[in-house]
Amino acid sequence: MSIQFDRLFQHSPNAYMVLDRQMRFVEVNQAYELLTGLPRARLLGRALFEVFPGATNDDGSPQADVLRTSLERAFSTGERDVLALIPYTIESETPNGPVLDVRYWSATHTPLRNDDGDVIAVMQHTTDVTEVHRLREEVRRAREATGVTAEQASEGVLSRAAAVQRDNVRLSARQAFLTDLFEQAPGFMAVLRGPDNVFDLANEAYERLIGRRDFIGVPLREVLPELTDQGFFELLAQVRETGNPFVGRGMPVTLRQDDAEDRTIFVDFIYQPIRDSHGHVEGIFVQGADVTGREAALSALRESEGRFRTIANLVPQMVWSARSNGELDYCNQRWYDFTGLPDGATRGHDWEESLHPDDRDRARALWRRSLATGEPYDIEYRLRFHTGEYRWVLGRALPMRDATGLIVRWMGTCTDIQDQKRVQEMLERSQEALRTADRQKDHFLAMLAHELRNPLAPIATAAQLLKMAPDSVQNVLQASEIIDRQAIHMGNLVEDLMDVSRVTRGLTALKRRRVRLSDIVDAAVEQTMPLMTRRGHRFTLADRSVGVELWADPSRLTQILSNLLNNAAKYTPPNGTVALEIEAVGPDVLLRVRDNGIGIEADMLSRVFELFAQGASTPERHEGGLGIGLALARSLTRLHGGTLTAYSAGPGEGSTFELRLPRDMPPVLDEDLPE
Numbered sequence: 001m002s003i004q005f006d007r008l009f010q011h012s013p014n015a016y017m018v019l020d021r022q023m024r025f026v027e028v029n030q031a032y033e034l035l036t037g038l039p040r041a042r043l044l045g046r047a048l049f050e051v052f053p054g055a056t057n058d059d060g061s062p063q064a065d066v067l068r069t070s071l072e073r074a075f076s077t078g079e080r081d082v083l084a085l086i087p088y089t090i091e092s093e094t095p096n097g098p099v100l101d102v103r104y105w106s107a108t109h110t111p112l113r114n115d116d117g118d119v120i121a122v123m124q125h126t127t128d129v130t131e132v133h134r135l136r137e138e139v140r141r142a143r144e145a146t147g148v149t150a151e152q153a154s155e156g157v158l159s160r161a162a163a164v165q166r167d168n169v170r171l172s173a174r175q176a177f178l179t180d181l182f183e184q185a186p187g188f189m190a191v192l193r194g195p196d197n198v199f200d201l202a203n204e205a206y207e208r209l210i211g212r213r214d215f216i217g218v219p220l221r222e223v224l225p226e227l228t229d230q231g232f233f234e235l236l237a238q239v240r241e242t243g244n245p246f247v248g249r250g251m252p253v254t255l256r257q258d259d260a261e262d263r264t265i266f267v268d269f270i271y272q273p274i275r276d277s278h279g280h281v282e283g284i285f286v287q288g289a290d291v292t293g294r295e296a297a298l299s300a301l302r303e304s305e306g307r308f309r310t311i312a313n314l315v316p317q318m319v320w321s322a323r324s325n326g327e328l329d330y331c332n333q334r335w336y337d338f339t340g341l342p343d344g345a346t347r348g349h350d351w352e353e354s355l356h357p358d359d360r361d362r363a364r365a366l367w368r369r370s371l372a373t374g375e376p377y378d379i380e381y382r383l384r385f386h387t388g389e390y391r392w393v394l395g396r397a398l399p400m401r402d403a404t405g406l407i408v409r410w411m412g413t414c415t416d417i418q419d420q421k422r423v424q425e426m427l428e429r430s431q432e433a434l435r436t437a438d439r440q441k442d443h444f445l446a447m448l449a450h451e452l453r454n455p456l457a458p459i460a461t462a463a464q465l466l467k468m469a470p471d472s473v474q475n476v477l478q479a480s481e482i483i484d485r486q487a488i489h490m491g492n493l494v495e496d497l498m499d500v501s502r503v504t505r506g507l508t509a510l511k512r513r514r515v516r517l518s519d520i521v522d523a524a525v526e527q528t529m530p531l532m533t534r535r536g537h538r539f540t541l542a543d544r545s546v547g548v549e550l551w552a553d554p555s556r557l558t559q560i561l562s563n564l565l566n567n568a569a570k571y572t573p574p575n576g577t578v579a580l581e582i583e584a585v586g587p588d589v590l591l592r593v594r595d596n597g598i599g600i601e602a603d604m605l606s607r608v609f610e611l612f613a614q615g616a617s618t619p620e621r622h623e624g625g626l627g628i629g630l631a632l633a634r635s636l637t638r639l640h641g642g643t644l645t646a647y648s649a650g651p652g653e654g655s656t657f658e659l660r661l662p663r664d665m666p667p668v669l670d671e672d673l674p675e
Contacts, residue, residue: 008181015031071122087103104130109124188287189285196220197236230254322410338416381393383414515552517549535569537575548663564657599648
């Protein structure tokens with residue numbers, strides 16, 4: 001309907017222009033262009049008094065003052081203001097150049113309001129009455145002047161009257177043209193006069209809308225009694241009382257046609273007050289369009305959208321949609337529950353702020369690629385949870401295309417996969433641990449085979465000696481010593497393996513009693529000293545805990561300390577230094593074993609107490625071992641309620657092992673009591 005009224009405005013034979021509150025041209029019609037001699041393009045956006053500044057009246061006042069005052073009055077009061085006759089000089093373009101021409105105008109200034117009733121513009125209806133004014137002045141001067149006969153005055157008057165008559169004929173033709181436009185307009189229009197809303201005018205579209213004819217001069221209540229209780233009579237009364245227009249959008253109206261069933265349609269319409277010369281509302285202009293089809297489509301769309309939103313909020317995933325340019329325009333409730341953000345906070349491209357900073361560039365680049373190529377969007381990234389932490393989600397989106405194949409929308413989901421990620425990481429760690437354990441097992445088996453094979457060679461040699469000289473006492477004694485020594489070595493290996501098996505299965509029970517720590521230290525040093533002597537190490541002992549007693553299993557405690565001293569001796573190159581320091585620390589006693597050996601790498605330091613873990617073999621370290629000594633030592637330490645830790649600055653920097661044991665223990669089980 002706005003298109004048709006624009007045509008009506010543009011083709012009206014009367015000159016119209018519209019000004020905003022800054023007195024700038026908002027719109028002009030063709031008649032105004034012809035009247036002023038200026039094209040529309042040169043007027044729109046420019047100030048009225050810049051284009052038409054006017055001249056000065058005979059009394060020295062600016063011609064523009066009267067016009068400006070009338071316009072400001074219309075803006076401030078919201079009522080129509082009429083200027084019956086004002087002189088105003090305009091500049092006209094002629095073949096000989098611009099010419100200033102004093103014209104006389106009649107102008108009506110009508111306020112235009114927005115939906116809230118505020119005056120936002122003023123429409124001016126302008127009529128050039130210069131000829132009429134000059135005719136009237138000539139008649140007046142003819143009557144007053146001396147020396148002019150009535151016939152002469154009459155002759156001038158008749159000439160001017162003839163010109164006015166010709167103008168009236170043209171005006172009547174234009175009025176007929178406007179009447180035809182009114183009748184043929186596709187939107188319904190009517191004019192209601194007086195407090196009873198009597199039909200003054202109605203076009204054919206209005207007649208088709210209500211299904212009635214020949215009702216001009218009849219009150220609205222008689223023509224459409226079914227409008228009672230639908231609120232339209234009350235709206236008309238409100239417009240008449242306030243003088244403010246009313247605009248209805250998609251309003252339902254129920255109409256009745258003869259004996260047919262009532263039908264409900266939807267209309268867009270406006271009730272525009274019509275004012276008389278005093279500004280009083282004398283009628284109401286009704287204009288609108290039947291939008292039932294549009295409202296039905298909107299209703300179906302709302303129903304479809306409602307179903308979509310319900311389904312989207314039922315699914316466990318976060319659901320979102322984006323325009324073809326990638327701007328997010330919808331997120332379901334689960335998205336906002338997950339992120340903790342308020343509804344609408346991630347529209348457009350703001351959703352990127354919820355991503356982990358390390359994932360934004362990657363997610364943004366992949367999203368731009370999908371938008372450019374139409375390829376599905378598939379990515380894993382971290383999304384900020386409502387608690388502030390970041391959780392892993394799987395983001396996916398597919399394009400929706402129209403009949404021509406153009407992408408019109410993207411539909412996507414985000415699925416929380418944090419638990420799956422954790423399981424995956426645990427599986428990967430488990431697999432790596434299994435691979436490491438498998439490598440350690442293989443290494444252990446190789447070492448075990450090597451350690452068990454080493455005693456067999458001397459035993460086999462001893463057996464050969466016995467075969468060659470079974471009667472030689474010297475050979476028998478030598479072979480016996482070899483066999484005995486190697487048998488003891490193999491027994492120790494087997495005992496270590498059995499110890500590990502018992503400890504790992506929880507079958508080891510300590511036989512605790514009160515023991516002096518110095519006795520434990522002496523026994524452990526005695527066991528380790530042959531190896532240290534053989535390798536040329538310098539051993540130092542600094543005992544600052546004289547007289548300390550422990551509640552412990554003496555054999556197991558000796559085993560722990562000898563393991564640490566033996567380990568230091570094996571991993572320290574010949575002629576190195578091994579030190580044992582002992583001191584009381586609060587309720588505990590601390591035994592520190594230091595060496596200046598090969599040291600421990602950082603990755604090995606974290607698993608040095610694991611079963612079968614061993615440092616790299618070196619030419620200096622050839623004492624063998626199964627890699628179970630430190631694991632066994634830590635397990636036995638824990639059974640005593642203590643801790644065993646390792647430190648090293650790195651390869652070549654030596655190692656330090658600290659054994660911390662409590663000096664007092666709580667009551668123990670019966671099997672732990674001394675026999």
